[in-house]
Amino acid sequence: MPARLFSFIGGETGRWRITEMEAIVGEPLPAAIRLEIASGSEIPSDPHASWVLRGITSNERYVDREERRQIVAKLLDLGRPDATCAALIPIRKNEAWWALTQEERLSIFKEQSRHTKIGLEHFPTLARRLHHCRDLSENEPFDFITWFEYAPSDEVRFNNLLAALRAIPEWQYVEREVDIRLERDQV
Numbered sequence: 167m168p169a170r171l172f173s174f175i176g177g178e179t180g181r182w183r184i185t186e187m188e189a190i191v192g193e194p195l196p197a198a199i200r201l202e203i204a205s206g207s208e209i210p211s212d213p214h215a216s217w218v219l220r221g222i223t224s225n226e227r228y229v230d231r232e233e234r235r236q237i238v239a240k241l242l243d244l245g246r247p248d249a250t251c252a253a254l255i256p257i258r259k260n261e262a263w264w265a266l267t268q269e270e271r272l273s274i275f276k277e278q279s280r281h282t283k284i285g286l287e288h289f290p291t292l293a294r295r296l297h298h299c300r301d302l303s304e305n306e307p308f309d310f311i312t313w314f315e316y317a318p319s320d321e322v323r324f325n326n327l328l329a330a331l332r333a334i335p336e337w338q339y340v341e342r343e344v345d346i347r348l349e350r351d352q353v
């Protein structure tokens with residue numbers, strides 16, 4: 167069974183070099199120069215780690231069958247040799263979001279915000295993995311850890327997608343978002 171738990175360790179070691187860290191909303195994260203990603207429950211000990219973010223992949227909450235068909239048909243794999251750029255964007259939503267019912271959240275995510283459609287329109291092949299944090303413990307600093315990989319030539323396209331998502335009603339519930347950009351060492 168593939169690992170579901172992932173740890174993102176910001177410090178001085180790891181395959182990914184951090185090129186930019188920007189707090190879009192809320193508190194920033196402490197500075198780090200490299201990122202290590204560990205899967206499973208083992209977290210490599212890095213005495214110089216500035217932060218460790220943990221999240222777990224989960225079942226979908228908001229996709230219908232047709233959307234899932236499109237996502238599966240188009241999504242590229244993580245770890246492609248040409249995808250040397252990445253974005254790690256941890257996100258926390260506010261209490262008002264979590265006080266909504268699942269139906270209300272679905273309506274905001276899908277009908278009012280068109281999150282999945284906007285994603286597929288802007289960048290149908292974007293390699294991504296969504297991790298949930300809330301079920302791990304009560305004190306995780308974020309609710310979601312999002313991870314994306316793309317080729318350097320797709321950076322503008324990725325930035326346009328992000329700008330479009332940050333303008334949708336769903337994003338009004340985001341109370342903390344840190345945009346971390348990375349580049350991978352050539353192997």
Ligand code: HEM
Nearest residue numbers: 225226227228229255257282285286289290292310312328
């Ligand atoms: C091709 C681009 C994208 C597509 C197709 C896409 C699609 C999706 C889908 C289908 C879900 C819901 C999963 C579920 O059913 O539980 C989701 C959730 C999410 N996505 Fe995206 N997404 C894209 C890009 C992005 C980007 C660039 C961000 C920026 C950080 C982002 C942030 C999130 C977050 C935070 C969630 C969790 C929302 C929640 O459960 O409240 N997505 N995305």
